[in-house]
Amino acid sequence: MHGRHEVLDWAEEGRIPPGDLRRALEVAGALPDAPAWRQFLDRLLLFAGTLLLAAGVIFFLAFNWNELGRMAKFALVEVLFVAALVAVWRIGIERVAGKAALLGAALFTGALFALIGQTYQTGADTFELFAAWAAAVLPWALVARFPSLWLFWLLLANLAASLYVGTMRSTLWVFSGSERQLWLVFGLNTVALFVWESLALSGIEWLRERWSTRVVAVASGGFATALAVTDIVSRHAGGGLAAWAAWMVAAYLLYRHRVKDLFVLAGGVLSVVVVVSTVVIRHFFRVDAGAFLVVGLLVIGISAAGGWWLKSVAAEEAK
Amino acid sequence: MSTAETWGRLRQAGLVQGEVPQRDGVRSPWFVRVMLGIAGWFGALFLLLFVGMGMSFIIKNAAAALVVGIVACAVAGALFRKVPENDFAGQFGLAVSMAGQVLILFGIGDAIGKNIAPVALAMAVVQALLFWLLPSYVHRVWAAWSGACALAIALADMGFLAFTPALVLVAFAWVWLKEFDHAKQGSLVRAGGYGLALAAVVIAVMQGDLSIAWILDRPKAPIGGVAGVWIGAALTAATLLWAVVQLLAREDVPLESARGKIALVGAIILAVATLKAPGIGPAVALLVIGFANGNKVLAGLGLITMLGYLSHYYYSLQITLLEKSAVLVCTGIALLAARVALQRYWPEQKEGASHA
Numbered sequence: 001m002h003g004r005h006e007v008l009d010w011a012e013e014g015r016i017p018p019g020d021l022r023r024a025l026e027v028a029g030a031l032p033d034a035p036a037w038r039q040f041l042d043r044l045l046l047f048a049g050t051l052l053l054a055a056g057v058i059f060f061l062a063f064n065w066n067e068l069g070r071m072a073k074f075a076l077v078e079v080l081f082v083a084a085l086v087a088v089w090r091i092g093i094e095r096v097a098g099k100a101a102l103l104g105a106a107l108f109t110g111a112l113f114a115l116i117g118q119t120y121q122t123g124a125d126t127f128e129l130f131a132a133w134a135a136a137v138l139p140w141a142l143v144a145r146f147p148s149l150w151l152f153w154l155l156l157a158n159l160a161a162s163l164y165v166g167t168m169r170s171t172l173w174v175f176s177g178s179e180r181q182l183w184l185v186f187g188l189n190t191v192a193l194f195v196w197e198s199l200a201l202s203g204i205e206w207l208r209e210r211w212s213t214r215v216v217a218v219a220s221g222g223f224a225t226a227l228a229v230t231d232i233v234s235r236h237a238g239g240g241l242a243a244w245a246a247w248m249v250a251a252y253l254l255y256r257h258r259v260k261d262l263f264v265l266a267g268g269v270l271s272v273v274v275v276v277s278t279v280v281i282r283h284f285f286r287v288d289a290g291a292f293l294v295v296g297l298l299v300i301g302i303s304a305a306g307g308w309w310l311k312s313v314a315a316e317e318a319k
Numbered sequence: 320m321s322t323a324e325t326w327g328r329l330r331q332a333g334l335v336q337g338e339v340p341q342r343d344g345v346r347s348p349w350f351v352r353v354m355l356g357i358a359g360w361f362g363a364l365f366l367l368l369f370v371g372m373g374m375s376f377i378i379k380n381a382a383a384a385l386v387v388g389i390v391a392c393a394v395a396g397a398l399f400r401k402v403p404e405n406d407f408a409g410q411f412g413l414a415v416s417m418a419g420q421v422l423i424l425f426g427i428g429d430a431i432g433k434n435i436a437p438v439a440l441a442m443a444v445v446q447a448l449l450f451w452l453l454p455s456y457v458h459r460v461w462a463a464w465s466g467a468c469a470l471a472i473a474l475a476d477m478g479f480l481a482f483t484p485a486l487v488l489v490a491f492a493w494v495w496l497k498e499f500d501h502a503k504q505g506s507l508v509r510a511g512g513y514g515l516a517l518a519a520v521v522i523a524v525m526q527g528d529l530s531i532a533w534i535l536d537r538p539k540a541p542i543g544g545v546a547g548v549w550i551g552a553a554l555t556a557a558t559l560l561w562a563v564v565q566l567l568a569r570e571d572v573p574l575e576s577a578r579g580k581i582a583l584v585g586a587i588i589l590a591v592a593t594l595k596a597p598g599i600g601p602a603v604a605l606l607v608i609g610f611a612n613g614n615k616v617l618a619g620l621g622l623i624t625m626l627g628y629l630s631h632y633y634y635s636l637q638i639t640l641l642e643k644s645a646v647l648v649c650t651g652i653a654l655l656a657a658r659v660a661l662q663r664y665w666p667e668q669k670e671g672a673s674h675a
Contacts, residue, residue: 003322003325004613004614005346006322006325006326007325007329008505008509009342009346010329010335010340011502011503011505012502012503012504012505012506013340014503015335015340016329016334016335016502017334018502018503020334021499021502022499023332023334024329024332024334024335025499025613027328027329027332027334028325028328028329029328030613031611031612031613032610032611032613034578035667035668037570037578038578038661038665038667040610041581041582041585041661042658042661042662044585044603044606044607045585045654045655045657045658045661046655046658048589048603048625048651048654049650049651049652049653049654049655049657049658050651050655051629051651052592052629052647052648052650052651052654053647053648053651053652053655054651055629055647055651056643056644056645056646056647056648056649056650056651057644057648059633059640059643059644059647060640060641060644060648062633062640063639063640063641063644065641211619262348262350262351263348263350266348266350266351266353266354267350267354269354269358270354270357270358273358273361277361277365288372288373289368289369289370289372289373289374290369290373292365292366292368292369292372292373293365293366293369293373295365296362296363296364296365296366296368296369296414297362299358299361299362299365299414300358300359300362300407300410300411300414301407301410302358303354303355303358303359303361303362303410304355304406304407304409304410304411305406305407306354306358307347307351307354307355307406307409307410308406308407310347310348310351310354311345311347311351311406314345314347314348314351315345318345
C-alpha cells in the first residue's frame with residue numbers, strides 16, 4: 001500500500017476536499033481492496049489458528065495432567081507432529097499454508113523434546129532442550145525460505161546460549177556472570193545480522209523483508225549497548241565499550257550508505273544517548289543537582305540532534 | 320509509486336487540481352518519533368531529579384509543585400507554538416512538560432490526599448487539557464496514553480476494573496474508525512489514536528496486571544463480583560464484533576454475503592475466545608483496524624501484541640493451564656476450520672491480483 005502519508009498530508013492542508021479523503025486513499029492504493037482483504041483474512045485465520053493450536057498443545061503438556069498416561073501424551077504430540085509434516089509435504093513448502101504447517105511442526109518438535117525431558121527425567125539441562133530444538137528446526141529453516149522461521153530459530157539459539165552460560169559457569173571462566181551471557185548473545189545476534197544482511201545484499205529476495213532484519217538488528221545493537229553500559233558501570237575495560245564503538249561504526253557505514261535503513265540509525269541514536277549519559281553519570285558525577293541538570297540537557301540535546309540528522313537523511317533519501 | 324504518480328492518479332480522478340505541491344519539510348518516520356519520545360522521557364527523569372535535589376522545597380510544597388508544574392507545561396506549550404519546526408525546542412519542550420506533569424501529580428496528590436481515584440481523575444483531566452493545548456505530535460501521543468491510563472486507574476480504584484479493557488478498546492476503535500472523517504485534524508486524531516492504541520495494549524491486552532495492581536496496592540472489591548468480570552469480558556468481546564460490523568459496513572460488504580459471513584464467523588470465534596483469554600480480542604482489533612486503514616504501524620503493533628499476549632497468558636493466574644490449553648486448542652481449530660470455509664466460499668481470483 002502506498003501514498004498513505006502523502007494523501008493524509010494533502011487532506012490536512014486542504015488540497016483534498018474533506019469528504020473525499022477515503023476515496024482519495026482508495027485511488028492512491030493506500031487502502032486494501034477486496035483481494036488484499038481476502039489475503040489478509042486468509043493469513044490471519046491460518047497463522048492465528050496454527051499458533052493458538054500449537055500454543056494450546058504446549059500449555060497442555062506443561063500442565064502435566066496426571067489423568068492422561070504418558071503413552072497417550074506421546075501419541076498426541078507425535079500424531080500432531082506427523083500431521084503437520086504430512087501437511088507440509090502435501091501442500092508444498094512454497095505455499096503459505098505449507099509454511100504455516102512447518103511452523104506448527106517446529107513448535108510441536110519443542111513440545112516433543114519437552115515431553116521426553118518431563119517423562120524420563122533425563123537429567124538434561126534446560127539449555128540442551130533449546131539447543132536440541134534449534135538443531136532440529138535448522139534443516140527446515142534452511143529449506144523453507146521463510147523469515148519468521150529463521151527468527152524463531154534465532155530465538156531458540158539465544159535461549160540455548162544464555163542458559164548454557166548459566167550452566168557452564170566453571171568452564172567459561174574468562175568472563176564473569178551475566179557479562180558472559182551478554183557477550184555470547186551479542187556475538188550470536190551480530191553474526192546472524194551480518195550473515196542475513198550479506199545474503200540479502202547478494203540478491204536473495206526473500207531475505208529482503210526489512211522488518212525481520214530490523215528485529216535482528218535491534219537484538220544485536222541492544223546487546224552491544226548493554227555491553228558498553230556494563231563496562232562503564234563496572235569501570236573495567238572488558239572490551240565492551242570497544243565492541244559497541246565498532247558496532248556503531250559498522251552500523252553507520254552499512255545503514256547510512258549501503259542498505260539505507262533509517263530504523264537502525266534511529267536505534268543507534270538512542271544507543272548513543274544511553275551510552276553517553278552513562279559515561280557522564282559514572283565519570284563526572286558527584287551526587288548534586290547540577291549534574292542531573294547537565295545529564296538531562298545532554299540527553300535532550302543528543303536526541304534532538306539525532307532527530308534532526310535522521311530527518312535530513314530521510315529528506316536526502318526522498319529525493 | 321512516487322509522490323508525483325500518486326498526485327497524478329488523484330488528479331485523474333478529479334480529487335485534486337494543479338501541480339504537485341512542493342514540500343518544504345520532511346515528516347519524521349514513526350520510529351524516529353518513538354526514539355524522540357523515549358529519549359524525552361529519559362531527559363525528563365533527569366530534570367525531575369534536578370528539581371528534586373536542587374529545589375526540594377518545590378516537591379515538598381503542594382502549591383509550589385503545582386505552580387512550577389503548570390509553568391513548565393506552559394513553557395513547553397509556548398515552545399511548541401512559537402518554534403514548531405525547531406527540533407531542539409521540541410525535544411526540550413517534551414522533556415520539560417513531562418517533568419512538569421510529574422510535579423502537577425505531586426501537587427494534586429499533596430492537595431487531595433491519599434485517595435487514588437480523585438488524584439487519578441484529576442490527572443486524566445490534566446492530560447486531556449494538555450492533549451488539546453500542546454500542539455506536538457509526540458507529546459499528544461504521550462498525553463493520550465497517560466490520560467487514558469490515569470482514567471483506567473481511577474475507574475479501577477472505584478471498583479470498575481473489569482470494565483476498563485472494554486472502555487479503552489471502544490475509545491481506540493472509535494477514533495480509528497473515524498480517522499478519515501476528520502481530514503483537517505488528521506494529525507491530532509492519529510496522535511490520540513496511537514496513544515489509545517498503546518493504552519489498549521497496557522489495559523486491555525496485558526490487563527494492567529503489573530501496573531494497576533502495583534499502583535493500587537489493594538484493588539477494591541470489583542463491582543458486580545464474578546458476574547462483573549464476565550460482563551467486562553463480554554463487553555470487550557462485543558467491542559471486537561462491533562468494530563468488525565462497522566468495518567464491513569464501511570467496505571459495503573453485506574452481512575448476508577459469503578464474505579460478510581466469513582468475516583463475522585472469524586470475529587465470533589475470536590470474541591468467544593476473548594471471554595476466557597481476554598487479550599485476544601483487543602490484539603486482533605488492533606491488527607484488523609490497522610490493516611483496514613492501511614496503517615502498517617498499527618497492524619504491526621497488533622501482531623507484536625498478539626505474540627506478547629500468548630506468553631503473558633501462560634503466566635496469568637486466573638485459570639489453570641489445562642483450561643487455557645482447551646481455550647487455545649479449540650480456538651485454533653475453529654480458526655483453521657474458518658479458513659477452510661474461506662477457501663471454499665471466497666475462492667482466490669487469479670486475474671484480480673492485489674496491488675496492495
